[in-house]
Amino acid sequence: xxxxxxxxxxxxxxxxxxxxxxxxxxxxxxxxxxxxxxxxxxxxxxxxxxxxxxxxxxxxxxxxxxxxxxxxxxxxxxxxxxxxxxxxxxxxxxxxxxxxxxxxxxxxxxxxxxxxxxxxxxxxxxxxxxxxxxxxxxxxxxxxxxxxxxxxxxxxxxxxxxxxxxxxxxxxxxxxxxxxxxxxxxxxxxxxxxxxxx
Amino acid sequence: xxxxxxxxxxxxxxxxxxxxxxxxxxxxxxxxxxxxxxxxxxxxxxxxxxxxxxxxxxxxxxxxxxxxxxxxxxxxxxxxxxxxxxxxxxxxxxxxxxxxxxxxxxxxxxxxxxxxxxxxxxxxxxxxxxxxxxxxxxxxxxxxxxxxxxxxxxxxxxxxxxxxxxxxxxxxxxxxxxxxxxxxxxxxxxxxxxxxxxx
Amino acid sequence: xxxxxxxxxxxxxxxxxxxxxxxxxxxxxxxxxxxxxxxxxxxxxxxxxxxxxxxxxxxxxxxxxxxxxxxxxxxxxxxxxxxxxxxxxx
Numbered sequence: 001x002x003x004x005x006x007x008x009x010x011x012x013x014x015x016x017x018x019x020x021x022x023x024x025x026x027x028x029x030x031x032x033x034x035x036x037x038x039x040x041x042x043x044x045x046x047x048x049x050x051x052x053x054x055x056x057x058x059x060x061x062x063x064x065x066x067x068x069x070x071x072x073x074x075x076x077x078x079x080x081x082x083x084x085x086x087x088x089x090x091x092x093x094x095x096x097x098x099x100x101x102x103x104x105x106x107x108x109x110x111x112x113x114x115x116x117x118x119x120x121x122x123x124x125x126x127x128x129x130x131x132x133x134x135x136x137x138x139x140x141x142x143x144x145x146x147x148x149x150x151x152x153x154x155x156x157x158x159x160x161x162x163x164x165x166x167x168x169x170x171x172x173x174x175x176x177x178x179x180x181x182x183x184x185x186x187x188x189x190x191x192x193x194x195x196x197x198x
Numbered sequence: 199x200x201x202x203x204x205x206x207x208x209x210x211x212x213x214x215x216x217x218x219x220x221x222x223x224x225x226x227x228x229x230x231x232x233x234x235x236x237x238x239x240x241x242x243x244x245x246x247x248x249x250x251x252x253x254x255x256x257x258x259x260x261x262x263x264x265x266x267x268x269x270x271x272x273x274x275x276x277x278x279x280x281x282x283x284x285x286x287x288x289x290x291x292x293x294x295x296x297x298x299x300x301x302x303x304x305x306x307x308x309x310x311x312x313x314x315x316x317x318x319x320x321x322x323x324x325x326x327x328x329x330x331x332x333x334x335x336x337x338x339x340x341x342x343x344x345x346x347x348x349x350x351x352x353x354x355x356x357x358x359x360x361x362x363x364x365x366x367x368x369x370x371x372x373x374x375x376x377x378x379x380x381x382x383x384x385x386x387x388x389x390x391x392x393x394x395x396x397x
Numbered sequence: 398x399x400x401x402x403x404x405x406x407x408x409x410x411x412x413x414x415x416x417x418x419x420x421x422x423x424x425x426x427x428x429x430x431x432x433x434x435x436x437x438x439x440x441x442x443x444x445x446x447x448x449x450x451x452x453x454x455x456x457x458x459x460x461x462x463x464x465x466x467x468x469x470x471x472x473x474x475x476x477x478x479x480x481x482x483x484x485x486x487x
Contacts, residue, residue, distance in 0.1 A: 015463050016422045021253045022429055022469060029479060031436045032429065040428035045417045086431075086442065090346065092367075107331050109450045110461065119417050119427075125461040134333060134385045135376060154383045156372075160331050161365045161388035162348050244478065249470035257478045327447050355447050 049118035050189035052083050053166060056093075056116055057192065058184035061171045071095055074166065078116060087164055088115035092157075095168045096197070100153045103141065103194030104165040105133040113164035117192060124193065134158055144195045167194040218258040225265040233272035240264045246291035267291040302359035306391050307347065309364040315341045317368060318397040319389065327355035330393045334385075338397045339370040342386065350390050363391040423462045430469050437476055448472045 012020065026032050056078055060067035070077040074091035078084060091113060094102040106112065107130050112120040123129050132140045137154050141147075148154070157165045169191040175183060190196035226240065243264035244252070252260065267290040269275045280288040311317055321336030329351045345365040353361045365388055372383035418424040434445055448468035456464065 015466055016420075018250075018253070018466055018470065019422045019426050019429070022466070022473065023425060025253060025473065026429055026432060029476070032432045033436075036432055037425055037428040040431050041418075041424040044427070045424070049417075092343070107333070108329060109446065109453055111446075121415060122419075122461065127457050134331075134372075136380070137372075137383055137385075138380065151382065155369075156383070156385040157367075158331060158385060158387045160329055161345070161390065163345055163365075163367070163388050241475075241477065245471075245474045247474065249467070249474065252474050253470065260478050327451065329450070349443065351443065351447060354443060 044114075044119055048085075048114060050116070050187075050192060051184070052081075052118075053113075053116035053189070053192045054184040054187035055081055056083070056166070057168060057187045058180045060093075060168055061183055062180050067168075070168070078166075083115050085115045087111070088113055090163045091116075091166060092163050093166045093168050094155065094157060096170045096194075098170070099151075100155060101141075101146075101148055101194065101197070102155045102157065102165075102167045103133060103137060104157045104159060104167065105130060106159045107131070107134055108160055111159040111164060113166050116166050117189060121189075141195060146196050148197075167192050169198050172198045218256075222258045222261040222265075226261055229265040229269050229274070232274055233268055235268050235272070239268060242294070243267045243291045246294065248289065248292060251289050263289065263291060302350075302353045302361040305347075305361055306363040309344050309366070310391055311341045311366060311394065312344060313341050316397055317341055317366075317394040319368070319393055320395055324352060326352065328352045328393075330389060331387055333375060334368070334370060334387050334389070337370055337375055339368040339374075339387075341366050342369045343367040345388065348390070350392065352390075352392075361392075365390050366394070368394070419462075423465075426462060426466050426469060430465065430472075433469065433472060433476075444475070445469070445472050 023032070023037075056070065059081065060070050066077065066080070069080075070093050074093040075084070075089065077093075078088065078091055096102055104112075105124075110120055110125040112124065129140070134156055137156050138148065141154070159165060169187065171183070172186065175186065178186075186198060188196060188198065191198050229235065230240070240261070241264075244260045246267070247260065247263055251263070255263070266275075266280060266288065270277050270280070270290060277288065277290065316338060317340070318338045319330065319334045319336060323335070343366065345367065347362045347364050350361045350363050353359055367386050367388050369384050369386050372380050372385055375385060418427070430445055434440060434442055438444055445468060448471045449465060452464040452468040452471065453459075453461075455467075459467075
């Protein structure tokens with residue numbers, strides 16, 4: 001608040017000004033319906049996120065038939081749970097085993113399976129991750145806290161076309177008695193990208 | 199975030215609109231017949247405007263800039279002549295970057311490769327848009343999955359033509375990609391059919 | 398790789414344990430791109446994706462959402478300008 005009692009907002013940074021100019025132009029062109037921005041923001045901040053992918057994983061852990069369908073045809077199996085939409089039209093689910101560890105990346109931009117994981121975290125979109133995960137995954141995974149036995153096979157999936165990937169992490173031991181909902185609560189976003197194990 | 203509302207577009211009076219529109223139209227007609235430019239070239243010239251200029255200028259100024267840019271590029275007038283007459287800076291559009299694809303070629307409906315096939319990625323560096331990651335160009339891998347038919351981004355980027363092709367997941371041994379002896383690591387890239395050839 | 402916490406961060410929604418957007422201009426830029434894709438390209442994400450790839454390649458060190466904004470600007474520039482009649486509503 002300034003001395004004259006009026007609230008002066010902080011000056012906009014150059015990129016904020018550019019976004020404001022775009023917003024004005026696009027509204028003028030009739031491309032932004034009333035409430036659209038708020039609705040999209042709310043959807044991706046609250047409704048679409050890794051809790052969705054966690055449900056897919058938990059279902060695959062408790063239901064072997066579902067798991068089979070999920071690995072054979074990811075998009076349809078994910079749709080069984082009512083999930084799908086932008087950036088999820090061509091889903092492939094890759095399974096971690098004691099011998100194999102999967103991890104996803106998009107070296108060209110930031111492709112990511114939105115319907116099951118929401119929007120990607122900043123590190124996923126930044127140059128070091130995008131360059132290093134295809135170059136030295138074992139080292140990078142260890143740096144990110146994912147230590148793997150030396151003989152674990154690592155499979156890196158670069159989402160360079162239309163397919164979007166989801167990692168199916170291994171079910172942790174000692175979870176036999178848990179309900180599906182409890183299991184879903186164990187599944188982290190990072191385990192479904194493949195930079196962590198559970 | 200507060201909405202910023204529509205741009206404060208308020209023609210001072212109807213005559214201003216009509217005069218500007220008449221000038222813009224006359225310029226476009228004059229330049230297009232003088233240089234035999236098409237509507238596509240004008241539109242492309244508008245696309246080449248510096249974004250800050252584009253976003254902060256009116257429809258009329260877009261067309262004025264397009265007409266002036268084409269006039270300069272086709273040798274009708276020089277930039278400095280424009281600036282002398284305008285009495286100051288006369289921003290033009292940026293240069294043409296990638297040539298349009300003349301012929302997209304036919305769709306490829308049937309995959310040329312199947313799972314297990316060894317394939318090599320063409321070692322080719324297209325000037326325009328491509329979705330072939332650099333690190334796999336010239337490298338040999340194995341098809342692990344055949345995915346659906348999709349529009350080739352390289353073709354789509356350069357105009358209205360479209361070509362659809364199968365896509366594949368191709369597995370590369372990391373040691374082959376990087377020559378550093380790392381073991382037990384494979385990298386899969388998803389690639390369009392025309393990116394690949396038999397080794 | 399977390400940003401330093403400031404008072405304004407406390408006002409931004411945190412879901413999934415982490416901020417989805419660091420500032421409102423980012424969520425606006427995201428939603429505007431969604432609007433253009435849906436309403437000017439019939440849901441085809443490919444033209445925007447190409448601009449994003451190009452923007453990132455043009456300046457790999459640039460922060461992601463600034464590249465996103467540059468991509469959106471470039472995409473908007475490919476839309477046909479409305480005619481004067483459209484702008485004035487006549």
